[in-house]
Amino acid sequence: MQIDYDMQKSELLxxxxxxxxxxxxxxxxxxxxxxxxxxxxxxxxxxxRDVTFMDSSGIGLIMGRYKILQPLGGEIILRQPSAHIARVLRLAGMERLAELQIHTPEEVSAS
Amino acid sequence: MKTMNEFKCVFPAVSANEALARAALSAFLIPADPTAQELADLRTVISEAVTNAIVHGYRNASGSVSICLRMLPDRVLYIRITDKGCGIPDIPKAMEPLYTSAPEEERAGLGFAIMQEFTDYLQVRSTPGHGTTLTMRRQLGQIHAEAD
Structure with missing residues (x-):
């Protein structure tokens, strides 16, 4: 388990x-x-992209960050989950709290 | 019912062993050659069950979790997870989506919903003060001769 950060303009990746x-x-x-x-x-x-497994603990993690950002007018983007992780995210209704980006922005602009 | 194969293990209820439980299940399923989705579903199911035992059963106090995996005829996987923790006083309440008894830990309250979604059968037996046993079954698809 490893976490990398990248801050550009007002976006924390x-x-x-x-x-x-x-x-x-x-x-x-x-x-x-x-x-x-x-x-x-x-x-x-x-x-x-590099997450190989996620259970409902990941949903708790997203919901907790949503509770921090939402009162400040912020938003969450969930990018490039695997098919299984996307299934868990949808089962939990996460697309109501966050934007689900199955493809990268580069793939979207190329198509 | 005839058991084709069986695996049992007992381990301390510590969070590092959630990965151990997933690895044990993956290894047990190798001969059955499950699809990627079946494997991912079942790894998620056992992770939810073992996490429930650690977080809710023992409230992060010491204890042990028992796992019994069986391969039954017709490619039916049987999973039993037992803890001797605090038990569940109100099972229907515990199974409500988004209900959690540990909001301070940022539990989403979706463990049972995921276990129900990814298995064919789920039984919860619990005695307050004595522990909880979850029993689940999931039929695996037939093996196809051609490669995916």
Whole structure:
């Protein structure tokens, strides 16, 4: 499990990797919240490209960050989840709280 | 019912063992050659069940979680997860989507909803003060001769 950050304009890009379960979300949560406090972005992009597994702990992680950003007028983008992770996100109704981007912005502009 | 294969293990109820439970299930399923989706579904199911035992059963106190996996005829996988934790006083309430007894841990309250969605059968037996046993079954699809 590893997290990389990239802050551009008002967008914080967080590249998650490995397995998102209850054990790993404890550390992910504190690292993401530290970055949110430091950069105060308008948009939080969670990139799932390198995430190999996610259970409902990941849903709790997204909902918790939504509760932080939403009162500040911010938004969350969930980018490039695998087919299975997209299924879990939809089952949890996450597309009502966040934008689901199955493809990268580059793929969208190329098509 | 005849059991084709069986695997049992007991481990301490610590969060690092959630990955161990998924790995044990994956290894048990190798001979059955499940599809990528079946494997992902079942890894999610066992992760939810074991996390429930650790977070809700033991409230992060010490204890142990038992897993029993069986391959039954017609490619039916049987999963039983047992803890000797605090038990569930109101099972229908616990199974309501978005209900959680641990909001401070940012639990989404979707564990049972996911277990129900990704299995064919789910039974919850619980005695407050004595623990909880989850029993699930999922039929795997038939093996196709041609490659996917």
């Amino acid at each position: 967080v590249r998650l990797s490995g397995e998102i379960d209850h054990h790993n979300t404890m550390q992910m949560r504190s690292e993401i919240d530290t970055a949110l406090c430091t950069h105060t972005p308008h948009t939080l992009v969670l990139d799932f």
